Amino acid sequence: MKAKDTLLYLDGVSVSFDGFRAINNLSLVLQAGEMRAVIGPNGAGKTTMMDIITGKTRPDTGDVYFKGEIDLTRHDEAEIALLGIGRKFQKPTVFESHTVEDNLMLALAGPRSAFSALFHRQSADEAERIDDILHTIRLHTKRDWLAANLSHGQKQWLEIGMLLAQDPKLLLVDEPVAGMTDAETAETAKLLREIAKTRSVLVVEHDMHFVRELDVKVTCLHEGSVLAEGSLDYVSNDQRVIEVYLGR
Amino acid sequence: MQLIRLLAVFLVLSGVFAPGMEAGAETVDDATLRPLIQALAAENFDETTKAVSGLAKTGDARVSAILNALTAGDLYIVKADKAVFIGKRDGSDYAATDPLTGAKLAPVPRNAAEKIKVNNRLRRDIAAAIGGLTLMSDNPAERRSAAETILKTRDPESIALLDQAIAAEKDSGIKAVMQQAKAAAVLNSTAPDDAKIAAIAEVTAGNSRDALGLLTPLQGSDGPVGDAAHSAIDSINGKLALWNGIQNIVYGLSLGSVLLLAAIGLAITFGVMGVINMAHGEMVMIGAYTTFVVQQIIRASAPGLFDYSLLIALPAAFIVSGAVGVVIERGIIRFLYGRPLETLLATWGISLVLQQAIRSWFGASNVQVGNPSWMAGSFDLGLLTLTWSRLWIIVFALSVFAVLQLVLKKTMLGLRMRAVTQNRRMASAMGIRTPWVDALTFGLGSGIAGIAGVALSQIDNVSPNLGQGYIIDSFVVVVFGGVGNLWGTLVGAMSLGIANKFLEPFAGAVLGKILVLVLIILFIQKRPRGLFALKGRAIEA
Amino acid sequence: MITQWFFTHVDRRGAIVIALLVALACLVPLSNLLLPPTSALHVPTYLVSLIGKYLTYALLAVALDLVWGFCGILSLGHGAFFALGGYAMGMYLMRQIGPRGVYADPVLPDFMVFLNWKELPWFWHGFNHFWFAALMVVLVPGILAFGFGWLAFRSRVTGVYLSIITQALTYALLLAFFRNDMGFGGNNGLTDFKDILGFNIQADSTRSMLFAATALFLALAVFVTSFIVRSKLGKVLVGVRDAESRMRFLGYRVDRYKLFVWTVSAMMAGIAGALYVPQVGIINPSEFEPANSIEAVIWVAVGGRGTIIGPILGAVLVNFGKTYFTAAFPEIWLFALGALFILVTLFLPKGILGLYGTWETKRKDRIARKRSEPGSPATERATPIAEPQAAE
Ligand SMILES: Nc1ncnc2c1ncn2[C@@H]1O[C@H](COP(=O)(O)OP(=O)(O)OP(=O)(O)O)[C@@H](O)[C@H]1O
């Protein structure tokens, strides 16, 4: 397969920590506008894969291309974020001493230089976008709250809101519904499907109900490489997937 | 004529020296000596010089006293009969003694006597002559110092004497010095080239620094001697450079051991527990003061045990500093886990309190901690002189390191310590009493700092500020080596010590230290987590 | 217009402090110079200089708080920037002595004559001009901080590692300035100043003016700091403090932001040092002592980091205590200071102002929540001000 015409292209990627191969000859392709669910047992390398895409970890070998031509291994986190790749961490990470609104304001796409930040004045346009997102993530009533006071699920949502504010082409979402109630999970799935209409999304999740609700192509990772790929039904009937992950 | 003189000399010499080989200096009968003594009073210095060497050649034991009196200006003649006597001023007279027998003579009025004059050249000759004389002494120390004197004066006249002495010498150490002295004298003489070249070889084999001094003047001369000197100097310089390097390494290791001692406790409290322990230096200081107290008690009650004072102080210091550490941990630090920068502030406060406490108790000035006899003195290793204290510090630091490694790796306490520091919640879930382990770990780190204090009390001033002098170095060592890694601390301390010693010669001690600090600041940029960084997610955050 | 601009960048508390400082800058000199010594409102000159000194410490504390309180960079070497600013000013004051030195050399300061130097080292040139010295007061600490920060932040040296190398930095400078051949007067430092800008440095009026200048610079620093921390840049800094990698994944070049405040902060510290030297009449290498830098950290901690007023309060209170104790019970001072550090970290982790701040944000937060969820009880879930976790 060629890197051209793809949004995200990983080929033959390997990385090891102190001799332990966390990612082993991993290849994965994401088309523009596609949403993909990634599953796999603990330690399969899902988070590490995201680390590689976002420039946090450098692969030992292999190609990582964005939009078919940008070599992501040559850029650092900030550059990759500006290229249009947003990321939600496995552990919700928001700015706890800032209000919900300020969290979104900081994430909002726009100039990132220190100088422009020093003299930044919020425009009406920006205020409007923040309002929109606050409604999307259903936190508009809590815009003045300190993020530290949000519940776990609300923090997850706020983080997704921050991703939206960043206006990325590709969203990497690591376990978005961990610690959510069933109702919240359903809401989140709805939200992600909504988002996926305009952007590409890569979701990592253990919750099979959630993955089913997403109703997209699934990739199962195991020991750092792809074990199976296809529709959820196809993957969940794969003998090896059942063995290492789903259980009998 | 020639023959007779030779024979006479031979007779005299054999008479003088043959028994002297065993029994040392010989006594020559007065009749031979008297005219020579009389000749000392000659009108010109050349004559006197001849008389001096004549006297020296007799090898008589009494000669050196006479010659000493001559250099000291205590040898006089009576103006009237030119009789030589040793005079001491006594009012308007000289109290006179016979130079040979030492018998008391009638006092000579001062205006009736005249001092035998000496000039500097004569003084040198006399010194050389005395040197030659004592070559035969039966006191080995005298023989050695005589040979060393010749090594300095390089008097060609003494070659013959040296040959005799070398043949008779039994002590190989002294013999070597004599051989060196002879070679030096040969180089200074008009001996033939091959003798000189042999001498160059001899000198080159000896003390390199002395040899350089002897050979450098010859380097300029033409012919085989100059060439030989040249290549000898080259080889000596090579050897010196090598030994210089070795010295830097050894001194660097000993400085590194001091750093290691100072830092190793910190490697536990800071490196393993994550407490930025600014009071670490004070734990060292308390250890040093414990040594002082132990020595005071020993001095007062059992002076005979003084040589063991350090051995007694070691456990004492470990217990005292360790106990203080446990109290600090239980009282303050346990409330601050997970807030490393705040432990910095609190422990800084503790350090001020401890310093002031010691100051109020023992006074602000240095206290005297003595060195046991086995720490004093030095020994030679090749071309380098090592003090015992330097060696002991190296040995001691490495032993402390080894013991600590054993404790951490092989004991239950060590296992629990590592478990708690790696995952506190998990460890306590598994039934490990984490508070207890915390207290013991901190106590262990502090106790080791106390032990380091015992060692540092031997090489540094023991004052309330002792710890302050080590705290920055200790942190630099731990951070440089990589936090949480004892081996890193070891390698860090040793490499910093050696780097310091290699920079010192051309940068000076202070500038060398500054350079090392700057290098470390730059190094941290390259490896932000030190030499031996722990890897893993927990660390990266 | 201007007042409106002013109030958008400074909160009420900051405005009050600025007003207070400006008032001090006017009233204290007036009282010292115009009121007779017998008057109850007369401020004696020694007190003017003493408070002036406290205010320079306060300025240093504000500078330190800008990096530590708002960006999580705990510097244990800010005393170095303070001392460098002080030396720059000291060099100007030295050159002003001219031929009035003990050796009466028209150009060379006494210590150079004493060391048998024949001419002025190159780095002493220009310091006879005030403007040049003033420039150096900010440039030298600024450039050093920039170079140091550029290296450190780019390679992501953080937390404890950064703190320790800042300490190594000031320690190295301490050793360097102790050396005679550095050309800064060795361990005696620079002293015996005579004039500043042509005014006798001992005169009451000069001392009052130095005080006024200090108060005004502190007011300016409060304004600048407010401006920075209330801007979007300030919010980025707090974001860096609380979750540095999140900031990176949002596309911010964290190293540049850090470098910016770090350099600004070093320049502020330099100005503090420059104001300090003429008021105490001496600058020597002991100002580089790592202990001084740590003490400055304590002022900030006591007053409350992450606030602007806290460090000022902390610096003035601790130093007032120091002056009092060292005079009244010299042997107790270190006990008191040590106990203060311990107690503050144990019981007042956010400092004196933090205590008040916690209470106030809680109140605001509660109001906000009441408004958003009418009827629901305002439950406390976590501390409103997140713990800065800079060191991990
Ligand atoms: N920086 C690192 N240093 C050392 N080991 C690492 C590092 N990052 C990841 N690993 C290891 O790589 C393996 C893969 O980890 P990863 O977090 O990618 O798994 P995961 O698939 O996200 O698991 P989970 O479902 O539990 O989130 C794990 O064994 C982990 O310990």
Ligand SMILES: [Mg+2]
């Ligand atoms: Mg994961």
